[in-house]
Amino acid sequence: MQVTTADLWEPAPGTILRWDVKAGGSGTPAVLSLNQRNHLAGAMAGEASVWLAGAFDTEGPIDAVALGHVWHAFVERHSSLQLEVARTATGPAAYRHHPGGLVWTMAEVGATSTTGETRKRLQQALAEGCHPFGYPAYVPLAVSRPDRSTIVLGMDHLHGDAYSIALVVDEVATLYESYRDGFGRPALPETACFLAGVEREYDEPVQVWHDDDRLLGWHAFLRARDFVLPTFPLGLGVAPGERVRQASLVREIADHALVERVAVRARDQGASTYAAALVALAGAIHDLGGPERLDTLAPVQTRSDRASRRAVGWYTTTVPISVAADLSDRGLAAAGAAVRAGMRLGEVPLDQVMASLPEPLVQARRDVFMVSWIDYRHLPGNGRAGERAAHHISAPTLADDLQLWLSRTDAGLAARVRFPDAPAAHAAVTALLERFGERLREIAGPVS
Structure with missing residues (x-):
């Protein structure tokens, strides 16, 4: 795809x-x-x-x-x-x-x-x-x-x-x-x-108690950020409140062999390939002057049974994830745990999360910094996607923050980036993707 x-x-x-x-x-x-x-x-x-x-x-x-x-x-x-x-x-x-x-x-x-x-x-x-x-x-x-x-x-x-x-x-x-x-x-x-x-879901909403550890996990993530939603931590050349035309960049980040080596290294530490990719991204951002930890929101699909996995619909929720720019075995293991914890927070309906917050949520930008991950190898039709020249096409709109879609296919790992069409943003994205690939290679290690 x-x-x-x-x-x-x-x-x-x-x-x-x-x-x-x-x-x-x-x-x-x-x-x-x-x-x-x-x-x-x-x-x-x-x-x-x-x-x-x-x-x-x-x-x-x-x-x-x-x-x-x-x-x-x-x-x-x-x-x-x-x-x-x-x-x-x-x-x-x-x-x-x-x-x-x-x-x-x-x-x-x-x-x-x-x-x-x-x-x-x-x-x-x-x-x-x-x-x-x-x-x-x-x-x-x-x-x-x-x-x-x-x-x-x-x-x-x-x-x-x-x-x-x-x-x-x-x-x-x-x-x-x-x-x-x-x-x-x-x-x-x-x-x-x-x-x-x-x-x-409307007639029989999930009931979550105020002391549920999943709600408390959301609170802890947001409290550490003073209840400000994540924004991309590098400058994009757009002032708060300003939205400009969206720019887009699509690029292959790693081929099949490289992603497989990353996956093996991650799996050895009990982490997913997505967790390893987040660590690599955190390392790239830190290399470019960003913080040592990467805070982001991730959309995750909520199809839970065979029938829903064949249904067209908006089956997604949003989860918070925080990982360190630490490419060691310990850092990968911690990132794996962070991703699993984030996925568990997705079990709580977002409207109940918002209603339970002890302080008002602050959205500094219209867009929210997010890093999406889809492994198309496990989705319907993957076996014929190449021969069919399958495409997922999105509408260009306006942007004031960066959003990243990572796609794993049989060919490897690709990225689609949506960001403001500003010189500083173009420079930041180009540098980010280059360093992202380098960090993935570091995680993968030498070819044996």
Whole structure:
């Protein structure tokens, strides 16, 4: 899976097709998750739309009839894509549409002749259609070519998370191949109903006592920071309260062999590869003038059973992690323990964490410094991601802090960095990634 942003995406030219869908009625009332409510609060306040898309290649020109069947089947399978949110005087109101009442139409957007033109037109279609209010908040697209075509599904963050994009690529590709080849709808693994899960959590919320050690762990992390959320500890050339255009950088940090050596060293100390990567990142930041400890927030997915692992939806929470810039065995072991402790804190609903804080939380910047980790080797469809040229594409927006996505695949470890488009930030990110790779090599040790 290639994780990138729309401004760095390089889709080849061809004939762009788009599928539009209209709901047949008002739908039935639905419940929104905490992530969705927070996302919509930003949208109500005028924040730019945040969308993400899955894209992959398939042989030959697009069979539009087959792909039309695919979109209907995929939306029928995943309840998250049946959700509509409307603006009301009292805030967002959610509704669920029965997939049998949806009306689908296809339109030919037009032909393109260059990669730049193709990128621009696809990005425009995604930006216009993937906004959280109204139905749908997703856009199915394709770029048809005589030899090899591209299929795209973009959606507002309301509908899904990064894990969902792997599901989009795997299931849409599987459905399309079956319909195109005349076999009809194939059998797919059981999937959970995201909207029903949200409703259950709303009706039967997890009860956490005030002296729960998980709540106290959150309090300890935040108290050590005077209840200020983490920010990237190196200068980015953006003043507090100032947001500028987002810049993006995608880079391979380590090849397969190097990451495997890091993983072995980490495992010997009871730590994960992610923990070792955080230690390397902490060391890189410290080398560049930052603190000896790295405090960050990490998004983690909450799919806990086989059915939810096949469901599109926003199944994530956020956990705090603090590691030292210590590449010794002891430092790796401590980082492994810190990551495990952070994951356990993710068992507590964030709204209960916020309600329990003894002091108000301070958010110095609009963005929060975070380091995400996804090991795509364990996600659906990984075995064919390379041949399909699978892409995870995110929308470029505004930024005032740095956010880092680390992706492990069969090829190695790659990084996508989102940061303010300012000279100081560009210099900091370039130096950081270079030193990050060096620190990973130090952890890996010499080739035996």
